[in-house]
Amino acid sequence: GQQLNQSPQSMFIQEGEDVSMNCTSSSIFNTWLWYKQDPGEGPVLLIALYKAGELTSNGRLTAQFGITRKDSFLNISASIPSDVGIYFCAGQLGGSNYKLTFGKGTLLTVNP
Amino acid sequence: GAVVSQHPSWVICKSGTSVKIECRSLDFQATTMFWYRQFPKQSLMLMATSNEGSKATYEQGVEKDKFLINHASLTLSTLTVTSAHPEDSSFYICSARQSTNEKLFFGSGTQLSVL
Numbered sequence: 001g002q003q004l005n006q007s008p009q010s011m012f013i014q015e016g017e018d019v020s021m022n023c024t025s026s027s028i029f030n031t032w033l034w035y036k037q038d039p040g041e042g043p044v045l046l047i048a049l050y051k052a053g054e055l056t057s058n059g060r061l062t063a064q065f066g067i068t069r070k071d072s073f074l075n076i077s078a079s080i081p082s083d084v085g086i087y088f089c090a091g092q093l094g095g096s097n098y099k100l101t102f103g104k105g106t107l108l109t110v111n112p
Numbered sequence: 113g114a115v116v117s118q119h120p121s122w123v124i125c126k127s128g129t130s131v132k133i134e135c136r137s138l139d140f141q142a143t144t145m146f147w148y149r150q151f152p153k154q155s156l157m158l159m160a161t162s163n164e165g166s167k168a169t170y171e172q173g174v175e176k177d178k179f180l181i182n183h184a185s186l187t188l189s190t191l192t193v194t195s196a197h198p199e200d201s202s203f204y205i206c207s208a209r210q211s212t213n214e215k216l217f218f219g220s221g222t223q224l225s226v227l
Binding site: 035040041042043044045048088098099100101102103104105107 | 116118121144146153154155156157158161203205207209214215216217218219220221223
């Protein structure tokens with residue numbers, strides 16, 4: 001089946017720094033999604049990308065859908081302590097297939 | 113925004129007992145719901161796809177007789193872990209697909225601990 005490789009696994013940064021994480025896939029997805037999960041909670045959608053090459057922002061977050069449709073990245077600018085959490089990418093084939101395939105997650109720690 | 117309520121948020125049970133977890137879409141209809149399990153520090157793994165009024169579709173390696181899924185209405189799906197064992201201890205998360213715009217929304221998860 002399809003697999004998503006997400007990197008890095010973890011990051012330790014200082015408040016105010018920018019962060020970048022990415023996902024690559026062995027095959028094509030038609031939708032890429034980025035989620036944040038806090039401990040003991042379900043994932044919360046940050047950004048959804050629906051077209052190859054699409055670049056979308058949500059506040060300090062920016063994500064892009066790779067033109068090959070096999071990759072995506074998420075950038076967080078000017079990080080703050082509440083950005084701490086696990087970030088997951090997810091791919092969706094779309095059409096009548098709504099299943100999500102998740103990356104393994106990036107654990108972000110922000111030091112104030 | 114759309115809200116998915118998952119209940120209970122945590123449950124402790126004895127080995128051999130059955131546990132039911134509910135997933136409700138509070139303000140929208142969901143023809144499709146998904147059930148995931150997540151082990152500590154790992155990703156979400158899809159267990160099954162639940163379609164309203166029909167049998168669930170299970171992912172490879174997931175025992176359908178152990179993880180019973182019922183999706184009797186457009187706003188409720190339930191996952192029953194039957195004859196639970198310690199290895200079933202995990203974080204279970206549901207998501208619901210909003211019928212009108214196909215967006216997916218997640219519940220807040222259920223931490224199951226089997227003693």
